[in-house]
Amino acid sequence: MIQVKSYCAVLFKSVNQTMWADKILEEKGILHKLIPVPRHISSDCGVCLRINSDHVEEAQKALENIEGFTDIVRI
Amino acid sequence: MLHKVDARGLSCPQPVINATKALESNDKILVIVDNQTAFENIKRLATNKGCSVSEERKPNGIYIVLEKQGTPDIASQVKKDEILHHAIRDEKVLVISQDVLGKGDDTLGALLMKSFFHTMAETAPSPDVIIFLNSGVKLLTEGSPVLEDIQILEKKGTRLIGCGTCLDYFNLKDRLMAGSVSNMYEIKEMMLAASSTINL
8 A cells, every 4th residue: 555645834933933943853853844835825924844744743842832833734 | 603714913824724724614714814915825725625705805804705615626726737837938037036236246236236127127128027035035125225126117017026935034024015925836937937037
């Protein structure tokens, strides 16, 4: 069976906060990728962090107290 | 009763996320937003989800009613998008990736940029699209030394696109004086669909 990877997007209020969160995930060794916010979510809000759905809990724990943390949504 | 999503005062992309969540458990929702960008994003969401849209502009916000219309025809929409995105348009696209023209000396670069935009505004032909990246977005905002010429170009029909991430980075999103805000997907498409892209 082919396993389809499922991803979530971690969203922040500003690009500076996203860059900060990117650094934190890097330091904690949580796999992620910085990507433009998917176009079905918005036309203009810049970048977000894509994580594998399996890592949602650890990412949430690492990031939820960072200023500007908005939401984690399935993409 | 109509399910209401009050997204006024929320920053992008929260209105779309809240509306998406509401559509999971309701067939018809009312979304209230307070700016044009959020309105455009909600309309795009409606298209993606196969919803009908009706809008009403009131003094305290834009009221949008979304109603599901059966299953969205995603396959045909994707195909349409693909055709659109792969078509080469006979367009000239200019990419301005800094607020000065050329490398070497920034004082000279600032002067050259003024001279360049003056020439662009005064003489034909005009580019079809100008994309502003990195510190180039400063040219579209309050205090831009070339704003007057940029507005002339816009009136003549040149599409001006400011990178949203860049405007956000420099904290200039609410100081945009010309053009519109866009994302990397659209910027990539315009660059690759153009018959020529000139990078400055």
